[in-house]
Structure formats: C-alpha cells, structure tokens
Amino acid sequence: MKKNILxxxxxxxxxxxxxxxxxxxxxxxxPDAVDPVETPAETTDTDVEETEDQSDAPEDTDGTSxxxxxxxxxxxxxxxxxxxxxxxxxxxxxxxxxxxxxxxxLEENDAVFMRIETYYPSDISFDDLAANTQDTVQASNPDAExxxxxxxxxxxxxxxxxxEVETAEGHVTGIAFEGDNIIVRVTIFDHSTIEARDDxxxxxxxxxxxxx
Numbered sequence: 001m002k003k004n005i006l007x008x009x010x011x012x013x014x015x016x017x018x019x020x021x022x023x024x025x026x027x028x029x030x031p032d033a034v035d036p037v038e039t040p041a042e043t044t045d046t047d048v049e050e051t052e053d054q055s056d057a058p059e060d061t062d063g064t065s066x067x068x069x070x071x072x073x074x075x076x077x078x079x080x081x082x083x084x085x086x087x088x089x090x091x092x093x094x095x096x097x098x099x100x101x102x103x104x105x106l107e108e109n110d111a112v113f114m115r116i117e118t119y120y121p122s123d124i125s126f127d128d129l130a131a132n133t134q135d136t137v138q139a140s141n142p143d144a145e146x147x148x149x150x151x152x153x154x155x156x157x158x159x160x161x162x163x164e165v166e167t168a169e170g171h172v173t174g175i176a177f178e179g180d181n182i183i184v185r186v187t188i189f190d191h192s193t194i195e196a197r198d199d200x201x202x203x204x205x206x207x208x209x210x211x212x
Contacts, residue, residue, distance in 0.1 A: 152177075175204065
C-alpha cells in the first residue's frame with residue numbers, strides 16, 4: 001500500500017515534466033511572425049474624377065488668374081484743354097470746340113455730335129448743373145416737353161441725371177454725372193436716320209479725370 005502511494009506522486013511529477021518539455025518544444029518550433037503585406041488603397045470614383053479634372057484644366061500661361069476685363073473699344077484720347085481722357089470709337093472724331101468744351105462727332109455727318117464739358121466738384125454744384133442741363137435740353141425745342149432719359153446707366157457714379165427732348169431732326173439728350181474728382185455734362189445731338197446716341201453714351205462713360 002505504501003509503495004502505491006509513493007509511486008503515484010512519482011508518476012505525476014514525471015507527467016508534469018513531460019508536459020513542460022512538450023510545451024517548450026512547441027514554442028520553439030513556432031514559425032516567425034510574417035509582416036502583413038500592405039495592399040494599395042482602393043481608387044475611388046472621386047479620386048478618378050479629381051485626377052481627370054486636374055489633367056483637363058487649362059494651364060495658366062500668363063501667370064494671372066481670375067476674370068479679366070477687356071479694355072474699352074476705341075482710341076484713348078486726351079483733351080488738350082480739359083483735364084480728362086476718353087475712348088473715341090472708330091468712325092468718330094474728337095476736337096476742341098471752345099474753352100472748356102470739346103466735341104466728338106460722326107465723321108460721315110458732323111451734325112451728329114456730342115458736346116463734352118467737365119468740372120471739378122469744387123467748381124460747381126451737381127444739382128445746379130443738373131438743373132441747367134434740363135434747361136439746355138429744353139432750349140433745343142421749347143415747344144416740346146422734356147422727359148427724363150432712362151437709357152443711361154448711372155450706377156457707376158455717385159450722382160447722375162439725364163433728360164431728352166424730341167426735335168425735327170432727332171433726339172437731343174443731356175446727361176450730367178459725377179465720378180472720381182470730376183463732374184461731367186454731355187449734350188448729344190442725334191439724328192433720327194442715324195441714331196448714334198448709344199455710341200456717344202458708351203464713349204461718355206469712359207471719361208475720367210487725368211492730372212496735367
């Protein structure tokens with residue numbers, strides 16, 4: 001009986017030792033860890049679209065970006081006797097009429113013309129000039145009623161006023177406007193068979209002050 005009791009612990013001890021050796025062998029035989037293989041990121045439709053957009057975009061050849069504004073049509077002309085300049089369209093000519101007055105006229109018919117007068121804001125009240133402009137237009141046909149002229153866009157100016165009257169030859173239009181350090185009055189004498197008023201207005205809106 002005692003032999004069996006002694007034998008049993010011996011068996012257990014031997015079993016524990018064998019188990020330990022087996023575990024050590026298995027641990028020693030375990031293969032080295034393999035680094036995970038990196039796979040390229042999936043290409044999404046958005047990435048493809050962005051790449052196509054970038055490849056299709058035109059190159060900036062002049063080193064500028066954003067919208068560009070075209071220069072006004074016509075030839076840049078400076079007044080000899082007044083401190084301003086403007087662009088004169090093809091088919092029209094510019095000349096001095098009298099002190100403080102210039103004229104742009106249609107080359108094929110000089111009866112169709114625009115008179116230009118300029119002032120410094122310190123020299124004249126805009127309200128006085130606007131009232132005088134209305135009287136000047138009325139004088140072209142005292143028997144007709146002067147109307148406000150709505151074909152002039154004065155949004156680029158601090159103040160503006162425009163009037164017209166119908167005559168036997170065509171419309172006479174007077175426009176006064178105040179810009180940067182300049183007050184301008186133009187009087188346009190048009191003819192019903194020509195209708196050049198829009199051209200004159202386009203030229204008038206390019207008038208700007210220059211220092212002499």
